Amino acid sequence: MNRSEDGRSGVPPRPRAGEAARRSRPRAGESAGSRPRAGDSERPRAGDLAGVGAAMSADAPASGAHRSAGSRGAPRSSVPRPDPGQPLTATWDPPAETDLDHEGFVATYGWRAYAIPVLAILTVVLLVLTVRGGSADGSADKPSPDEGRDTQVAKESAPVGAPTVQIAEAALPVGALPPGGHFTRQAKKSFHVVPVKTSKKIGRGAQEYTYTVEVEDGLIATDFSGDNAFATMVDATLANRHSWIGGGKVSFKRVGAGQSPNLRISLTSTNTARELCGYQIKLESSCFYPPTNQVLLNEARWVRGAISFDGDIHSYRQYQINHEVGHGIGYAQHEPCKQNGKLAPIMMQQSFGVRNKDIMGLDPQMDANPALSCKPNPWPFP
Known part of the structure; x- marks a missing residue:
């Protein structure tokens, strides 16, 4: 009886060998949603798979055309193809290419x-x-000065960065010295150089500034953690890529005693700072003093910081170094807050506040919006 006769007699046609296995896998182009999922009632049972294996074994000679010429005639394995809906299996036929809208x-x-x-x-x-060179916290792209550097500032005879007007202390409440540790009011006005073990250039700027680290004789070491701690802080600050070397214009090299440095970075007592920097306003300040090439860092500020830094002594010390060294390398003018809520420029007088209305009285010629307020910032290139 042939296949057509079976159909006419009402008897369903008998599937050819291997047909059940081929029906169980999706054809090219079928969507993944048409596959039986794990746990579906249509998933073949163990007995069904055995039947599929037997059918595929019977169908092996018919599929011999898929073998290479070198393997023609060799018996084919009867291992059944796995159902593509099963876990940890891959489809045997690659899906057809489709255009996804x-x-x-x-x-x-x-x-x-x-x-x-x-x-x-x-x-x-x-x-x-x-x-x-900006940052994701909303800081200004160029919070440091990039123009107007006076490379001849060392020839000045007056202190650079010191207040030049008379202002009552009550007019600058944010500039008051915060409570804190002990500091020396009067020392000996002489200085000793902190020894340096190695002397190497930091930064790639063409203009190199040599510097010494010095401490005024008569300061109490326990107040400021000692000479070595002070020198380490200065070195680490100037070597930071966010400091002045980050602009690519200057470099620094620390030298020892007996040299003629461009900058003498000096920790000073309160009265020495007042004598050299001036005391027009009755607040503790620091400055650059060109006649002796000294970057004068007031110990009172070094120990206690500033109200605007809200107790962050470490950041304030970085600011104190960078701001006064900035004067020493030629940035003589102070700057106001330029953008509300951004980081303050390094040459802003942050010791007395980070709001323009707090510092504008110190520089009557400053052109600034009194409504602007910045965030404290210790770096030229944050």
């Missing part, structure tokens, strides 16, 4: 369809910030 793309990739463009945009933003 927008809805199909979203249906296929879900939330990842939206995450990919968002991540691409964030990557571009971070690259721009890195190239421009």
Whole structure:
């Protein structure tokens, strides 16, 4: 009886060998949703798989065309193809290429369809910030001065950075010295150089500034943690890439006693700082004193910091070094807050406040918006 006769007699046609196994796998182009899932009632049972294996074994000679010429005639394994719906299995036939429209793309990739463009945009933003030297906290692109550096500032005869007007202490409440540890009011007005073990250049700027680290004789070591701790802080601050070397214009090299440094970074008593920097305003300040090439750091501020830094003594010391060294390398003018809520410029008088209205009285010629307020910042290039 042939196949057509079976059909006419009402008897369902008998499947050919191997047909059951081929029906169990999706054809090219079928969607994943048409596959039986794990746990579906249509998933073949163990007995069914055995039958499929037997059918495939019987069908082996008919499929010999798929073998290479070198293997023609060799017996074919009767291992059945696994159901593609089973866990940890892959489809035997590659899916046909399809063109996904927008809805199909979203249906296929879900939330990842939206995450990919968002991540691409964030990557571009971070690259721009890195190239421009900005930061993600909203700081200004160029909070440090980039023009007007006076390389002949060392020839000045008056202190640089000291207040030049008479202002009552009550008019600068934020500039008051915070409570804190002990400091020396009157020392000996002579200085000793802290020894340096190695002398090496830091930074790549063409203009090199040599410097010594000095401490006024008569200061109490336990008040400021000692000579070595002070010198270490100065060295680490100037060597930081956010300090003045970050601009690429200057470099520094620490030298020992007996040299003729460009800068003498000196920790001084309160009265010595007042004598050399001036005391027009009755507040503790620091300055650069050109006649002796001294970057004078007032010990009272070194120990207690400033109200504007809200108790962050470490950051204030970095600011104190960078600000006064800034005067020493030619940035004689002070700057106001330029953008509300941004990091303060390093040459802003942050010891007396980070709001323009707090510091404008110190520099009557300053052109600034009194409504602007910045955040404390210890670095030229944050």
